[in-house]
Amino acid sequence: MEKFITLTDTAVPLEVENVDTDQIIPARFLKATDKSGFGENLFRDWRFDNNDEPNPEFALNKPEYKGSILVAGDNFGCGSSREHAAWAIKAYGFTVVVSSYFADIFKGNALNNGLLPVQVSPEFLEQLFVEVTKDPSAKIKVDLEAQRISIPKKNISENFEIDPYKKTCMVNGFDDIDFLVSKLDAIKEYEQKRTQKLQGTTAL
Numbered sequence: 001m002e003k004f005i006t007l008t009d010t011a012v013p014l015e016v017e018n019v020d021t022d023q024i025i026p027a028r029f030l031k032a033t034d035k036s037g038f039g040e041n042l043f044r045d046w047r048f049d050n051n052d053e054p055n056p057e058f059a060l061n062k063p064e065y066k067g068s069i070l071v072a073g074d075n076f077g078c079g080s081s082r083e084h085a086a087w088a089i090k091a092y093g094f095t096v097v098v099s100s101y102f103a104d105i106f107k108g109n110a111l112n113n114g115l116l117p118v119q120v121s122p123e124f125l126e127q128l129f130v131e132v133t134k135d136p137s138a139k140i141k142v143d144l145e146a147q148r149i150s151i152p153k154k155n156i157s158e159n160f161e162i163d164p165y166k167k168t169c170m171v172n173g174f175d176d177i178d179f180l181v182s183k184l185d186a187i188k189e190y191e192q193k194r195t196q197k198l199q200g201t202t203a204l
Contacts (some may be wrong), residue, residue, distance in 0.1 A: 001114040007095055008141040008152075010067030013132045014059050019072060020079030021106065025088040035113075044120030058109035060092075064136040068095040071128050071140075075099075077106025077117075086110045097140050098149065100125045111166040112175070118142060118149050124158045128152070138186060144171060 029041040034166065047059050054061045068087065077085060077097040080115060086109040100122045100165060110117045120128070131138050131151055141150045142169065150157030 001171075001178070004095065004114065004116055004144055004170045006141065006143045006145070007015065007068065008139050009069050009095075010065075010137060011069035011071045011093075011098075011128070011132050011140050012059055012067060013129050014063040014070060014072045015129050017073035017132075018075045018078055021077060021082050022079055024077070024085040025082070029082050030082065035069060035087045035091060037091070038088040039093065042088040042092040043175050043191050055184070065132075066136075067140075068093055069140050069142070070094045070097045070099055071125070071132060072099045074122065074125070075101050075103065077103040077110070081105045081109075083113070086115050088114045088116045098125065098128060098140075111163070111170070114170065116142065116162075116170060118160045120158050120160060124149075125158075127154075127156060159179045177178040 022140070023040060023046065024043060025038060025042050029038070029044065042071055043058070043060060046056060047060055056059060059065055076097065085106060089110075090113055091122075095114075096112065096118055097114065098118045100120060102110075102117045102119055107117045107119075121134075128151070129139070131154060132140075138151060138153055141152055144162070146159075147162060147167075148159050150158055172178075
């Protein structure tokens with residue numbers, strides 16, 4: 001998993017609430033068991049019409065909107081627990097998803113796959129939508145170490161919460177196994193001290 005410390009980039013606004021995982025990646029595309037190829041089917045039924053032609057009105061198809069930050073409506077990632085939703089968003093090229101609320105299972109799946117879910121207040125989310133739609137070139141800065149998201153051009157910002165363990169993993173580019181490996185020396189030291197203590201107790 002890649003390290004994530006700070007990101008400054010433009011954003012794609014998806015001003016739709018209650019986006020569920022079946023809308024993110026339709027069930028008919030879930031046959032694959034690895035992560036490759038999911039990006040091309042992200043929001044498939046919204047991005048394309050019944051003739052597989054791009055829908056020019058959908059945000060991801062509008063040429064003015066580009067970037068690795070997806071700004072989405074409230075209650076993003078609800079519905080089923082499929083991890084494929086996070087795979088598809090990440091594979092498409094997004095690194096951050098911003099919303100005023102995320103379904104818990106989606107949030108966990110996102111963090112496990114190097115996709116940062118940034119939960120902000122409804123008021124700040126509305127500001128993001130206003131600024132991005134008004135000026136698609138507006139940059140958003142996400143500082144994971146400081147746990148802060150901002151629009152530098154407008155000098156507006158807000159803090160966000162993240163599980164400390166998941167923050168450590170993302171900042172260092174660790175998955176769960178990598179994290180355990182990083183603690184191997186400390187684990188060995190603990191076990192050695194514990195063994196010595198037990199041996200001392202036995203001797204008494």
